[in-house]
Amino acid sequence: MIETIDLWFSYGDREVLKGVNFKAVREKVTVLMGKNGAGKTTLLMHLNGLLKPKKGEVRFDGKKIDYSKKSLLELRKKVSIVFQNPDEQIVAPTVWQEVAFGPANAGMGFEKIGEALKLVGLEGYERRLCSQLSGGEKKKLSIADAIAMDPEFIVLDEPTAGLDQPGFDAIVKLIKKLRNDGKGVIIATHDFDLAKKVGDRFYYLDGGRIVYEGDQLNFELARKIGIRTYGFGELVISNENGKSGDLIFVLNEDSPKEIFDRVLNAILKASEGHRVILNFKNNCLEKIKELINSEGKK
Ligand SMILES: Nc1ncnc2c1ncn2[C@@H]1O[C@H](COP(=O)(O)OP(=O)(O)OP(=O)(O)O)[C@@H](O)[C@H]1O
Ligand SMILES: [Mg+2]
Structure with a gap:
């Protein structure tokens, strides 16, 4: 050690x-x-x-x-x-x-x-x-x-x-x-x-x-390492009224899995300096958190 x-x-x-x-x-x-x-x-x-x-x-x-x-x-x-x-x-x-x-x-x-x-x-x-x-x-x-x-x-x-x-x-x-x-x-x-x-x-x-x-690289950590809080990447989760032009993904609970996968990818890329803006509806945020957590455990 x-x-x-x-x-x-x-x-x-x-x-x-x-x-x-x-x-x-x-x-x-x-x-x-x-x-x-x-x-x-x-x-x-x-x-x-x-x-x-x-x-x-x-x-x-x-x-x-x-x-x-x-x-x-x-x-x-x-x-x-x-x-x-x-x-x-x-x-x-x-x-x-x-x-x-x-x-x-x-x-x-x-x-x-x-x-x-x-x-x-x-x-x-x-x-x-x-x-x-x-x-x-x-x-x-x-x-x-x-x-x-x-x-x-x-x-x-x-x-x-x-x-x-x-x-x-x-x-x-x-x-x-x-x-x-x-x-x-x-x-x-x-x-x-x-x-x-x-x-x-x-x-x-x-x-x-x-x-x-x-020992987890999860959503909380993602936030801590800069996706929202710090300079080298940004994750902005807007509500349904997010400014137009900002919008990259529109999600709702029954959006196909591929869309969630693309979102997840974009979030992970956010740490490399991309700005990712999600427009979510209803319980999508929970679903995204879950995905990131399960991804972090892989
Ligand atoms: N030899 C040095 N003399 C004076 N200041 C230094 C020296 N080396 C590094 N620093 C300063 O110390 C701080 C930490 O530098 P360090 O290289 O450890 O950062 P880092 O986290 O590795 O950054 P990066 O992600 O850019 O590699 C910086 O502000 C840097 O300017
Ligand atoms: Mg260095």
């Missing part, structure tokens, strides 16, 4: 984390959500000691990190971070050299390299130049870097940013495989679809504080 206890952090006098209690365990996918600038990346960087709390502590399996060279080395063997921007991470000229870099530095063997490249779908890319990879391929390579270290926890910062649908599907599959292999996976993401597909536990960070923690 990796956890932060009453963690405070500031860059200069800009306070970014204000007493964060966060916990992630093996064999589970822990999802951290929150709007831009909420402090997600800053929190993740504490999980392998890249940043040191101003106050509070980070513990690994109950043991407090003391920031000595030895304890940092140990921690980094167990917790690998994949950065939001692969260009910040990729250092070597070729794909094989890149994935070998971490294990070589840690005095480990190279057995995991082939497997790591295969897992992310970069088999056969060994001799390619990193600088000539596409954005999505670089993303996959940066994930292979982490897997090659065979850590107990893998931290992924925005793993699906910039990926197309097959790339997205591959990441979903990969995350599930890592979890099934017993790894703890921690993800910071804006991607509601990804969160829904792989998340076991959810945190929502707002203004440096955890404002939601739970």
Whole structure:
């Protein structure tokens, strides 16, 4: 288990984390959500000691990190971070050299390299130049870097940013495989679809504080993560007299299931920045809530 206890952090006098209690365990996918600038990346960087709390502590399996060279080395063997921007991470000229870099530095063997490249779908890319990879391929390579270290926890910062649908599907599959292999996976993401597909536990960070923690990605959470309350998406549920032009869906209780499915999709997409306006009649709101709840449990 990796956890932060009453963690405070500031860059200069800009306070970014204000007493964060966060916990992630093996064999589970822990999802951290929150709007831009909420402090997600800053929190993740504490999980392998890249940043040191101003106050509070980070513990690994109950043991407090003391920031000595030895304890940092140990921690980094167990917790690998994949950065939001692969260009910040990729250092070597070729794909094989890149994935070998971490294990070589840690005095480990190279057995995991082939497997790591295969897992992310970069088999056969060994001799390619990193600088000539596409954005999505670089993303996959940066994930292979982490897997090659065979850590107990893998931290992924925005793993699906910039990926197309097959790339997205591959990441979903990969995350599930890592979890099934017993790894703890921690993800910071804006991607509601990804969160829904792989998340076991959810945190929502707002203004440096955890404002939601739970194992359901449900309607309440959707509201909390911004569909209505915050900036990066909006769900407006109007009554029957909703302004014309605003109207996207008109529903009543016996609307066909496909319409409800489309609504549900639109709501989930809302977290990606769409504005969704529903015009509902009678008990539709209850039906929509039910749908979202059952979707959240899948
Ligand atoms: N090195 C830095 N120096 C000063 N301020 C920083 C630094 N890195 C981040 N910040 C600020 O700290 C706050 C939190 O940033 P952070 O990158 O943790 O947010 P985030 O939740 O990951 O955002 P995003 O969704 O955009 O990735 C932001 O206001 C950011 O401008
Ligand atoms: Mg970030």
